[in-house]
Amino acid sequence: MFKAVKQVFFSSGLQTPQFTTPEKQPKDYEERTYEAAKWVSTTVSGTSLDESMRTGFRRLFSYIQGNNTDKVKVEMTAPVTCHVDPGAGPACETNFTVSFYIPEEHRDAPPQPSNPNVFVEQRDEFTAYVRSYGGFSDETLVRNELLKLTESLRRDGVRFAERPYYFAGYDSPFKLVNRRNEVWLLQQKESTNT
Template identity: 35%
Template sequence: MENPRMLSLVLCFGFLGLCQAIESPQYSVVHSESDFEIRLYRQSTWMSAPSKDISFEKATKFGFHRLFQYIQGANLNFSRIAMTAPVLTSIVPEAGPLHSSAYFVRFYLPVKFQASPPLPLPELNLKPYAWDSQCIAVRKFSGFARDSNIVKEAEKLAISLSRSPWANATSSESSNAYSIAQYNSPFQFIGRVNEVWVEVDASEFDGCKFSGVATY
């Protein structure tokens, strides 16, 4: 984070009220409980940074560093790309060294670049990731997302789902165990927002489709 441009960007990212027009993937809320909700996300394109670090925190840090280089112009078009939210770290169980977790750190591409993302420089080891429209179970939590708490938060979401109509809806086709969405700069200490995301199979639920209402 020593790079002045990166410092200004993460500060902007952390205080969204000071930085206008930060884009996020669009979704509709199709089901809501006291401690989680089901969202239907639209089809979208992300830039993905794979990492086999054992630590979630290290994987997110180094993955975002590569993504930051990409949006600052380390792509074949030399394009500058605006910051978006959230930064999403997806956990793939037993895919890393010694049967540990592996990770994909993902950056949502602004609408301007959705159809044709600038190609990243090869040394960054980034790839575009096409995300089909899908339902996601989401649990919010505050503070910092750490190695010490993300599993606990994911377990809380799993318990909530098990007590809801969505008890048997966890997607068996997903390659990710769950994902952690982070919305704030590491320099923001108060009012932090994080989310646990889990893909759910909504084939049995008529409500999991776009209605044109309550789209964010």
């Protein structure tokens, strides 16, 4: 348990999902193509990103601590992502899917969750436009950084999907400096006419 807690508190050296980038990148965001990978996830419905992240994190941390059918501990990874699918109106519930990347040693056969609210998902390859920022993130900062990313993509004539979006956090709440957060918008898929 101490090792997992230490990994959460000091996130350097954690496994991360693999991605590639084009050689030429804009100065204020990054284009990344993530390889297909497995993630352990949980969906929380509500109106607050911050509270949903806390609830989702607790469920997933329990999973990596051995609350799974194999009773095995799973290494902590980074980032913790939150797939945000906004509700239709200001007071409507939003679906927040919080996820941990499954590390390589469990990629082929991840332990199945014991909690019915936790599930293993296969994410296909995808391309995201990523804006990075520091400090302690919260819902307001996420919205502001998303707005900046949207403006940059529109400026550059990039096709992207405005919803859903991702928030990604790389650090424990106990890391005070050099924090890393990201917002991701997905590349809009080309429509095929047959």
